[in-house]
Amino acid sequence: AQSVSQHNHHVILSEAASLELGCNYSYGGTVNLFWYVQYPGQHLQLLLKYFSGDPLVKGIKGFEAEFIKSKFSFNLRKPSVQWSDTAEYFCAVNGAGNTGKLIFGQGTTLQVKP
Amino acid sequence: GAGVSQSPRYKVAKRGQDVALRCDPISGHVSLFWYQQALGQGPEFLTYFQNEAQLDKSGLPSDRFFAERPEGSVSTLKIQRTQQEDSAVYLCASSLGWTGGNIQYFGAGTRLSVL
Numbered sequence: 001a002q003s004v005s006q007h008n009h010h011v012i013l014s015e016a017a018s019l020e021l022g023c024n025y026s027y028g029g030t031v032n033l034f035w036y037v038q039y040p041g042q043h044l045q046l047l048l049k050y051f052s053g054d055p056l057v058k059g060i061k062g063f064e065a066e067f068i069k070s071k072f073s074f075n076l077r078k079p080s081v082q083w084s085d086t087a088e089y090f091c092a093v094n095g096a097g098n099t100g101k102l103i104f105g106q107g108t109t110l111q112v113k114p
Numbered sequence: 115g116a117g118v119s120q121s122p123r124y125k126v127a128k129r130g131q132d133v134a135l136r137c138d139p140i141s142g143h144v145s146l147f148w149y150q151q152a153l154g155q156g157p158e159f160l161t162y163f164q165n166e167a168q169l170d171k172s173g174l175p176s177d178r179f180f181a182e183r184p185e186g187s188v189s190t191l192k193i194q195r196t197q198q199e200d201s202a203v204y205l206c207a208s209s210l211g212w213t214g215g216n217i218q219y220f221g222a223g224t225r226l227s228v229l
Contacts, residue, residue, distance in 0.1 A: 104156030
């Protein structure tokens, strides 16, 4: 069965610090990978996605992620975080059966101190 | 509407009551998904529709959970004889196509509290 593991459950950073959130998945076939973000009081929204091609993908608000197939990883990065990045971040994967069903990690809460 | 709409936003039920949660997907979206999100966890897949056909219900935790999408648009998730462990946020998502290479758009969710 597919699974997704996010290494950091709660991250606290100061503004302008760099961010890297880890995500590993278990599935040996072709995968589609996603990072979703949930700002306080808002619904889940897509931050970025990887379907194929360039393994370095760029998303909204200066976020990027790198797909490393050999490591089954899809880590999220941002060079300089802002207070407004305070949110919960979820990594997700779909692959088996290609039905669109998403398997999510448990999420990482990011708190950015002004 | 512009996005996925879910109602009610909050539902409090007494243990043993039946509840019905509604999802109105983005117009024209073929696929509709239901997820359950427990406190402090990521969303977990419940069931999936392609138009009116329920193609995967492998995530439904028990036979007390039932979902339908009779006309291929609005969907209802029904929970019979609610239990405390059913307390969670229920998320609905829709996507334009039916394969994994489609983006899912999420609603705000229904927070169910079973007392």
